[in-house]
Amino acid sequence: DIQMTQSPSTLSASVGDRVTITCRASQSISGWLAWYQQKPGKAPKLLIYKTSTLESGVPSRFSGSGSGTEFTLAISSLQPDDFATYYCQHYYSSSRTFGQGTKVEIK
Amino acid sequence: QVQLVQSGAEVKKPGASVKVSCKASGYTFMSYGISWVRQAPGRGLEWMGWISGYNGNTNYVQSLQGRVILTTDTSTNTAYMELRSLTFDDTAVYFCARDYYNIDYWGQGTLVTVS
Numbered sequence: 135d136i137q138m139t140q141s142p143s144t145l146s147a148s149v150g151d152r153v154t155i156t157c158r159a160s161q162s163i164s165g166w167l168a169w170y171q172q173k174p175g176k177a178p179k180l181l182i183y184k185t186s187t188l189e190s191g192v193p194s195r196f197s198g199s200g201s202g203t204e205f206t207l208a209i210s211s212l213q214p215d216d217f218a219t220y221y222c223q224h225y226y227s228s229s230r231t232f233g234q235g236t237k238v239e240i241k
Numbered sequence: 242q243v244q245l246v247q248s249g250a251e252v253k254k255p256g257a258s259v260k261v262s263c264k265a266s267g268y269t270f271m272s273y274g275i276s277w278v279r280q281a282p283g284r285g286l287e288w289m290g291w292i293s294g295y296n297g298n299t300n301y302v303q304s305l306q307g308r309v310i311l312t313t314d315t316s317t318n319t320a321y322m323e324l325r326s327l328t329f330d331d332t333a334v335y336f337c338a339r340d341y342y343n344i345d346y347w348g349q350g351t352l353v354t355v356s
Contacts, residue, residue, distance in 0.1 A: 177347035232286040
């Protein structure tokens with residue numbers, strides 16, 4: 135199975151900060167990568183798919199980039215609603231794997 | 242609108258089995274797959290497996306092979322996840338999710354407690 139490694143595990147930031155989260159795959163996943171946001175007690179919410187395509191209704195301050203095995207989620211100006219846990223996930227071939235998650239906390 | 246509605250919470254003893262249902266509406270069931278994802282308390286998301294809504298083909302994560310069975314009933318647009326030989330480590334919230342390459346819609350989650 136393809137392994138996904140996210141960093142950092144925890145990120146402390148302030149409202150208005152630009153933050154980036156990195157996700158590395160153990161092999162090339164040809165851009166088949168999605169990002170999700172999860173808040174406590176809720177199901178995850180799709181933010182970005184195919185590396186950089188913003189899901190409908192997701193604010194434009196979220197962006198994704200990368201290729202091959204290294205990918206990044208960026209939030210250009212952190213808002214109060216953005217404090218949550220973020221997961222990357224590959225969907226290469228018929229399997230899927232999530233990264234271990236990055237918790238974005240208030241500094 | 243797309244909805245995935247899961248069955249209610251379950252409490253099971255070690256060694257037992259559990260079967261969780263996921264009823265889909267608002268889209269053509271056979272045009273998408275369903276993935277199952279679980280989340281143990283305080284832990285991250287673990288993908289368990291995927292089933293095609295079209296022909297029932299399945300793919301399971303290696304660590305659960307032989308213990309998890311995914312099925313669908315296309316007459317009722319319902320997907321099922323059965324997990325056998327439960328241990329305390331299987332205590333988690335189990336999610337179903339619509340899956341066509343990426344996962345876009347999620348069920349509300351079903352808490353399974355092994356105690």
